[in-house]
Every structure is written in C-alpha cells, then in structure tokens.
Amino acid sequence: MKAHQADRFATIMLWIGALSIVAILIAFLTLILGRGLPHLTSEFFNGPDGVRGQLFNSFYILFLSLVLSLPVGLGAGIYMAEYAPKNKFTDLIRLSTESLASVPSIVFGLFGMIVFVNMFGLGFTILGGSATLALLNLPILVRVTEESLRAVPRSYREASLALGATMWQTLRKVILPTALPGLITGITLVAGRALGETAILIFTAGMNVSRIPFDVNPLAAGETLAVHLFAVKSNPLPGTNADQIADGTAALLIIMVIVFNICLTLPSRWLQRRQLGKNKM
Amino acid sequence: MDKIVVNKLDLFYGDQQALNNIGIAMKERSVTALIGPSGCGKSTFLRTLNRMQDLIPSVKITGQVKIDGQDIYATGTDVVLLRKKVGMVFQNPNPFPKSVFENVAYGPRIHGETDKKKLSEIVETSLKDAALWNEVKDRLHESALGLSGGQQQRLCIARLLAVGPEILLMDEPTSALDPISTMKIEELISELKDKYTIIIVTHNMHQASRVSDRTAFFLSGDLIEEDVTSVLFTRPAKKKTEDYISGRFG
Numbered sequence: 268m269k270a271h272q273a274d275r276f277a278t279i280m281l282w283i284g285a286l287s288i289v290a291i292l293i294a295f296l297t298l299i300l301g302r303g304l305p306h307l308t309s310e311f312f313n314g315p316d317g318v319r320g321q322l323f324n325s326f327y328i329l330f331l332s333l334v335l336s337l338p339v340g341l342g343a344g345i346y347m348a349e350y351a352p353k354n355k356f357t358d359l360i361r362l363s364t365e366s367l368a369s370v371p372s373i374v375f376g377l378f379g380m381i382v383f384v385n386m387f388g389l390g391f392t393i394l395g396g397s398a399t400l401a402l403l404n405l406p407i408l409v410r411v412t413e414e415s416l417r418a419v420p421r422s423y424r425e426a427s428l429a430l431g432a433t434m435w436q437t438l439r440k441v442i443l444p445t446a447l448p449g450l451i452t453g454i455t456l457v458a459g460r461a462l463g464e465t466a467i468l469i470f471t472a473g474m475n476v477s478r479i480p481f482d483v484n485p486l487a488a489g490e491t492l493a494v495h496l497f498a499v500k501s502n503p504l505p506g507t508n509a510d511q512i513a514d515g516t517a518a519l520l521i522i523m524v525i526v527f528n529i530c531l532t533l534p535s536r537w538l539q540r541r542q543l544g545k546n547k548m
Numbered sequence: 549m550d551k552i553v554v555n556k557l558d559l560f561y562g563d564q565q566a567l568n569n570i571g572i573a574m575k576e577r578s579v580t581a582l583i584g585p586s587g588c589g590k591s592t593f594l595r596t597l598n599r600m601q602d603l604i605p606s607v608k609i610t611g612q613v614k615i616d617g618q619d620i621y622a623t624g625t626d627v628v629l630l631r632k633k634v635g636m637v638f639q640n641p642n643p644f645p646k647s648v649f650e651n652v653a654y655g656p657r658i659h660g661e662t663d664k665k666k667l668s669e670i671v672e673t674s675l676k677d678a679a680l681w682n683e684v685k686d687r688l689h690e691s692a693l694g695l696s697g698g699q700q701q702r703l704c705i706a707r708l709l710a711v712g713p714e715i716l717l718m719d720e721p722t723s724a725l726d727p728i729s730t731m732k733i734e735e736l737i738s739e740l741k742d743k744y745t746i747i748i749v750t751h752n753m754h755q756a757s758r759v760s761d762r763t764a765f766f767l768s769g770d771l772i773e774e775d776v777t778s779v780l781f782t783r784p785a786k787k788k789t790e791d792y793i794s795g796r797f798g
Contacts, residue, residue, distance in 0.1 A: 425603075426644065426704070427654070429636040
C-alpha cells in the first residue's frame, strides 16, 4: 500500500505546515503583546511623549489614502475585468500594473518626495503622505479587484443579461455583491499596508506631529505610529524611555491592525448572509 | 401566426462560418425543437434569437431575424427590451447566489418594479407557473443554491417568467438533470406552450418527439430539414435526416 502511505505522509506534512503557522503567530503575539501591553497606559497616549497624535495620524492617513485610491483602483479593476477588450493595449496595462505592484515601497517614497514634497512644494504633509500611499496601493487594488470579479462565474452574467439587465445593473446587483469577499480582502490588505508603511511616509509625511490634538489639517506634518516606532528605535531621544515607547507602539500597532480587520470582515459577512438568504449552502 | 421569421442568416466566428443561410419560421404558441449532433450550430442559432451571441467578440452576423415583424438586428434595436421579450434558460441551472425570492424578483426589479406587494405577487405566480411553488413556499428566503439541480432549473424558468417574456429559448435545459427532474421540466414545457412560443435545443431525440410540435434538424451549420415533429421522425424528406434519426451517426 504505497499510495496509502504516501497519502498519510502528505497529510501529516500539511498538518505540520498549518500548525507551524499557528505556533508562529502565537509566539509572535505573546512576545510583542507581552512586552508592549503593560506600557499602554493613559500616560502612554496623553503624556508629553504620548502617541495620541501618531495614533490619530495613522488612521487619518489610512482614511485619506483610501479615499484617494479606492475609486480609481476599483474603477480601473472593474474596467479591466468587465469592459476592456482583449488586445495589446490592455495587456500592456495589465503588465504595467503588475510591475508597479512589485516596485519597492521606498522607491514610491522617493517618487512622492520628488513630486509632492518638492515639485508641488507641499513639504512634509499628511496629504503628500496619503497621496503617495494611494499610489503604492493602486496597483494592488486594481489587481485584486480584477481577480475577484473574474472569479464570479460567467453564467451569472449571462443569466442577468438574458433577463434584459444592462451591464451596469448586472455589475451592481450580481457581480459586485458576489465578488464582495474578495474585494474586502483586497481592501484589508491595502489598509494593513497603509497602517504599517514606514519607508514611504518618512519621505512624504515626515516625522513630526502637529501640536494641536486631532489636527485634521491635511497640510500638517503627520508622523504615524509605524514611523514613530522606527524613529524611537533608530534615534532614541536622550531622557526618554525609548524602549518602552517602542514596545508599547508595536503592541498598539498589532491591536490596531487586528481590530481594523475585524471591523471590515464582520460587516462583510453580515452583508453576504443577507445577500444569500439564510442557510447559505 | 408566425412569431419568428429568420431569413438568410449567416454567422461567422472570425473567418469561420458557423451558420449557413438559415431560413425558418416559428409559429406563436408552439414548441420547436432544434436537434443535431454537437457543434452543428443549433445552440449558436438559438442564441442569435435574443442576441446573446453578440456578447462574444469577433462574431459577425448577417441576414434577418424578425420577431413580430421587427428585425432585431436593425440598428436602433433596444437589446434590453428584446431580451425582456425573448427569455433564455441555460444548459446548467444558473440561479444567482441570492435567496429564492430575490432570484425571481431580480427581473421585475431591474425593469423598475419597486412595490413590495406587487413583487410578492409576481414571485408567487411565477413560481406557480414554473411548478415550483409547493416545494419552495416555506423557504423563499433561503439561498437558491441549496435547492436540487432540478429545482434550480425550474427556479431559473420562474425567474424568466417573472419578466413577462413572450418567447422562451431553452438551451438543452435538462441535459444536466436526472430523469425525474427531466420529466417535470418536460411536463412544464407542455403547460407553458399555451402561453409562450418555445424553442428548445436538445440532444435527446425522444425529448424532441415528446415535447415539440415541429422539429428542425441542423448539421454543420446548415438547416437540413424542418417539419412537423411526427413527420420528421417517421418520414424524413432528406437522407441526412434519416441517417441521423436512425442513429447512423451523431
């Protein structure tokens, strides 16, 4: 029974793979959270070296970058999946998107610095940071959108069109709702990158925080939490508890990303359920 | 009265001709079966009648397809209105990943019906007309993907009836179904022909003889012969038809 043994062996190996991922995650979380959580006091947020400003900036930049990139990214992805004819030109667009998606983020940072900071003369601003981040995320959004839409069975489109629906109705009422989980995954991926990105933001949003609490002025400088972590660790200011601030910041970053993912996933599950009716398969 | 009149219809995929000079007329409230071996052009022909074939790039169509005297390939034809009038059932049941109710309400909704009470009425009548009501009336708000294959196909018919079509195109509607579901669909076709003009593509010659009034035999893009079903199956005029129905090829 050679086939049988090979099957057992493969099953065990796959199990080990899956278990290691869980183990690594648990080790990672215990270490980072264990070191950081004790520092997350009110003082950590509101004190003289508090990260309240950075925390706010992280979400503000995330929000602005999504506002800038979602319409264009989703739009281009939908166009590529549903409307674009198949020819040399659209192949070129696809190739460009894929190449852009693999450009190192620091190169985007440099680009953002040349364009927004210097050419437009914005200086280090939240706006410049968000715009550069949007550029970084665009190719990924386009690809994820296109792929999620392509994964929707052709038969749904045919059924809808054969009932006399227009392309736009078909898109809105059948294709997009069906592709929603894929789209949410894409947005989560992009948002995670925005929350964690440093290279780009150091060059464009700078390493300073506005003195006004919750400053929504997009032309203020906007250091985010991830950049703060980098700054504190690489260049500790004398007289501050740099290590503790860094540990606390790291823990806070992780919590933010987890909370953000849950906030996106739960409503999308709920929407899907409502779409599908009770007892989906 | 002739509901559909097709005249000198040619269809090309790129350079390759898939339909040759097709001419046929179909009467109102009758069932026409299209038979022939795989790749003979019968499905392609069916899909020219609601212009679904246009969706494929590189398809070129010449000739005339008149429905109620209107050439549907004339410039200025509203494809949306055409497809509302000429509905289609596909080979594989393709309900949307929505509830049973939402599947049937989809058509009326996209054509502008918003009144909840009216939608419920349409859904109920359509499901009754598709002989599915009794099986799903207690699970209207459950996912349509949980129904059996045969139920899904009848749901697709109900979804189609809900937009108020006059012509039903059926592309091998039972080829993915078991014998009992097939029987139910065939019974349904016999009931529906009192109200609708039906054109059904089928592999199955027994099915053609059971459900249709007239049968058309296609072979490599040509319409070989078209006649009253009982005549075509017992006294075909052409040698090729006789060879096919007697099982000598295909």
